[in-house]
Amino acid sequence: MSREIDELLPERPEARLRIYAWSPNDPPAEYVGLLKVGQTTKADVNARIRESQGQMQQAYTLHVDELAERGDGSIFRDSDVRQRLVNKGFENPIFGSAREWMRCTPEDVRTAITELRTGVKLSGTHHETFPMRREQVSAVEKAQGYFESIWAEDYHAVPRFLWNAKMRFGKTFASYQLAKRLGAKRILVVTFKPAVEDAWQTDLESHADFDGWQYLSSATGGSPDDAYKTRPLVYFGSFQDLLGRDRKTGLIKAKNEWVHTTNWDLVIFDEYHFGAWRESAKDLFEGEDEKVKQKELAAEYNDGLVVLG
Incomplete structure (x- = not known):
């Protein structure tokens, strides 16, 4: 007995928005101390980063890879994360049309993500929210x-x-x-x-x-x-x-x-x-x-x- 096509094909995973931050391992002088904060619905964040680099592939370090979701299911975007960082006093230098670069640390990015998830403003790098076991x-x-x-x-x-x-x-x-x-x-x-x-x-x-x-x-x-x-x-x-x-x-x-x-x-x-x-x-x-x-x-x-x- 033949089976329906939907039964034969694996279920397509639901696309979920992710926030990431990376930095080149050997950056030009003007990029030293900067992180590129972006977003993607790709399950493999590294694939998105390589795609964004085009033919100019370079070695890099992925520092942050987090779901852009709140507890109620709503989402926030990379622009929200960057704006939160700007509001906290971090520099957002613009290189031509590129607006994704932030002068901050990975912990600062995680803290901004936690703030957007919880709606609570935090000081320093208080980004962890795990409960006691x-x-x-x-x-x-x-x-x-x-x-x-x-x-x-x-x-x-x-x-x-x-x-x-x-x-x-x-x-x-x-x-x-x-x-x-x-x-x-x-x-x-x-x-x-x-x-x-x-x-x-x-x-x-x-x-x-x-x-x-x-x-x-x-x-x-x-x-x-x-x-x-x-x-x-x-x-x-x-x-x-x-x-x-x-x-x-x-x-x-x-x-x-x-x-x-x-x-x-x-x-x-x-x-x-x-x-x-x-x-x-x-x-x-x-x-x-x-x-x-x-x-x-x-x-x-x-x-x-x-x-x-």
């Missing part, structure tokens, strides 16, 4: 519930909670979500492994949930005294530096005195297992005249403590 939600809710139960009994208590997080758990993102749930405005992150700073900074500065939050560390420079008082502040530092003492005087380092005088809403000890029980680490918690337990030191300058194992 189920296990992260569980961890945050358990910690929040415990903190609030302790504060209900004693408003001045310093509750402590341990997250024994496995690799790839997403502890930095979950920690920030906990801080947001708790309404923390001053968050101190103390790590035993300074190399993890990039993750703490990237998660804060890329996700839309933390738009308006401030990140400072010795690497970024700046002082908490110069930060906006009404916006949440995260300060990242190494355990060895922030809690260390001057070898000559035995006193807290002058540049870090503010750490001990600031009333932190939340203190997070990261990578705790790397050095918490070493003698050098214990010495940092101990005074000259009396031995102070680690939890007592934490109580001196914060309202809550989360330890990330």
Whole structure:
């Protein structure tokens, strides 16, 4: 029995508009620092880019490839993305009839796309919108519930909670979500492994949930005294530096005195297992005249403590 032609031919995929941004690998001087922001309904964005180059094919890097769709099914266009970038202060140089070039970063393009998707204006490069995973939600809710139960009994208590997080758990993102749930405005992150700073900074500065939050560390420079008082502040530092003492005087380092005088809403000890029980680490918690337990030191300058194992 013969079959209808429509049954024999594969279903044609629905064309969906995509926004892309690319840059030539070896650009002329006037194109250095520019991205070409365009759109296509081709499933293969690279095919569209090669098509647009014509016979003058050149090596390039595709930086952004995103659907141009909102949650309600409506779409926006590449011109909308470029206009949003212009409104944010980015340059849109015109080369003849070419209007697609923008002087910005891929993260800036993604942020503009997120703004057009959500209708929310964002600062910096807060373009990520992914939600917490189920296990992260569980961890945050358990910690929040415990903190609030302790504060209900004693408003001045310093509750402590341990997250024994496995690799790839997403502890930095979950920690920030906990801080947001708790309404923390001053968050101190103390790590035993300074190399993890990039993750703490990237998660804060890329996700839309933390738009308006401030990140400072010795690497970024700046002082908490110069930060906006009404916006949440995260300060990242190494355990060895922030809690260390001057070898000559035995006193807290002058540049870090503010750490001990600031009333932190939340203190997070990261990578705790790397050095918490070493003698050098214990010495940092101990005074000259009396031995102070680690939890007592934490109580001196914060309202809550989360330890990330």
